[in-house]
Amino acid sequence: MQQFAGPGLSRLRPSRRRDSPLRTVTRQLGWLVPAGERVFVTYEGQGAGGKRFRNTEILTIRDGQICDVEVYFGWSIPHEAAPGGFVEAAAHG
Numbered sequence: 001m002q003q004f005a006g007p008g009l010s011r012l013r014p015s016r017r018r019d020s021p022l023r024t025v026t027r028q029l030g031w032l033v034p035a036g037e038r039v040f041v042t043y044e045g046q047g048a049g050g051k052r053f054r055n056t057e058i059l060t061i062r063d064g065q066i067c068d069v070e071v072y073f074g075w076s077i078p079h080e081a082a083p084g085g086f087v088e089a090a091a092h093g
Contacts, residue, residue: 005070023048024046024048025045025047026045026046027042027044027045028045029042030043037060038058038062039061040056040058041056041057041059041075042054043055043056044077052078053074053075053076054074055071055074057069057070058072
């Protein structure tokens with residue numbers, strides 16, 4: 001993986017979410033897949049507290065500008081489930 005720092009993304013207003021640039025220490029590009037006017041980006045990051053995570057974003061680009069961003073929050077690395085296993089969902093009450 002390569003270190004990821006997108007010049008267009010630095011202009012986006014930082015959110016207060018878990019992967020906010022204000023709290024993310026490192027971010028490494030995993031996959032960058034163009035599909036028409038969309039680009040699928042998967043990256044791994046590490047927060048200021050040391051926790052690692054993986055997320056995917058879909059960027060819509062029109063006239064050379066990012067006009068829409070969808071963020072799909074992934075999971076912690078390493079994942080809580082053993083390979084081939086799963087994690088029980090928490091009970092809602």
